[in-house]
Amino acid sequence: MSPRMVLVVVLLGFGVTVEVLCALGVLLMRNSFDRLHYLGPATLLGPLAVAAAVLVDASDTQARIKAVLIALILLATGPILTHATARAARVRQFGRLHTEEQEAKVAK
Amino acid sequence: MNPWLAGTGVLLAALIPCGIVAVRAKAMDRLVAVELAGTITTLILVALAQALGRPAVFDLALALALLSVPAALVFAHFLERWL
Numbered sequence: 001m002s003p004r005m006v007l008v009v010v011l012l013g014f015g016v017t018v019e020v021l022c023a024l025g026v027l028l029m030r031n032s033f034d035r036l037h038y039l040g041p042a043t044l045l046g047p048l049a050v051a052a053a054v055l056v057d058a059s060d061t062q063a064r065i066k067a068v069l070i071a072l073i074l075l076a077t078g079p080i081l082t083h084a085t086a087r088a089a090r091v092r093q094f095g096r097l098h099t100e101e102q103e104a105k106v107a108k
Numbered sequence: 109m110n111p112w113l114a115g116t117g118v119l120l121a122a123l124i125p126c127g128i129v130a131v132r133a134k135a136m137d138r139l140v141a142v143e144l145a146g147t148i149t150t151l152i153l154v155a156l157a158q159a160l161g162r163p164a165v166f167d168l169a170l171a172l173a174l175l176s177v178p179a180a181l182v183f184a185h186f187l188e189r190w191l
Contacts, residue, residue, distance in 0.1 A: 009111045012155070019148050020122045026144055027125035032136035035129070040138065042147050050151050051113075054158055057112075066166035067154055070173050074147060077177040081143050084181055088188035089136040103176045 008057045015049030018042065032089045036082055043078025047071040112159035119152045139183050146176035 001009075018041050025038035051071035058064050091097055126148065129141035151171045157165030 005111075012111055012115045015151065016122075018116045019119060019151060021127045022144060023122040023125040023148065026129055026141055032140055035137055039143060039147075041146055042117070046147070046151060050154055054154065057158060060163050063157070063163040063166055066163070066170055069168050070150060070154060070166070073170070073173045073177075074150065077173075078147075081177060081180050082185075084184040085136070085139055085143065088139075088184040091188045092136060 004056060008053050011049050011053035011056065015046045018046040018049065022046070033086065033104065036086055036089075039078060039082050039085075043074045043081075047074040110159050112155045115190055116155045116159060119148055119155060122148050123152075135187055139180065139187060140182070143176070143180050146172065146180065150176070 022038040022042035026035045029035045029038070043097035048071050051067040056062050058067070087097060109190055123129045126141045126145040130145065133141070150169050152164055153169035153172060157163060157169065
């Protein structure tokens, strides 16, 4: 196996492992706020590692550009989705978005 | 075996926990699972495109990555207000 192929396997393996661990995290956590934490690495580390593996492996420039574009889209939209989902979960659970004075004191 | 095909298989297996949560948990937890499943499916399409040597499949992954965002935002908006 060539060094280039080893690098591809390492990068792809890392990306896939991150996604599997995040999926297991979403399965095992108890509420939606805990589960939301696992969207972070799944939209950051996984896509970047897979795109890097494509960059190393692909001979086609078009494929490389598209893989990087996909990773960047997932990278940019992940935090937006997490924020929107957390906001919706909080409004559903507490009936409001902002913390009240009593709640802020308890949090401190 | 092609590492890209093996990666595709493992990523497909990673969809199973998302499916379990999407079927059994509460509404907001289901949304989280669907968002993660969208990301994993995008990566499956990328790995599949590389495994099959068909760059055209990258377009599917690109379209899914772009379309899954507004879909999840609409779900979050409706779950926040009306559902």
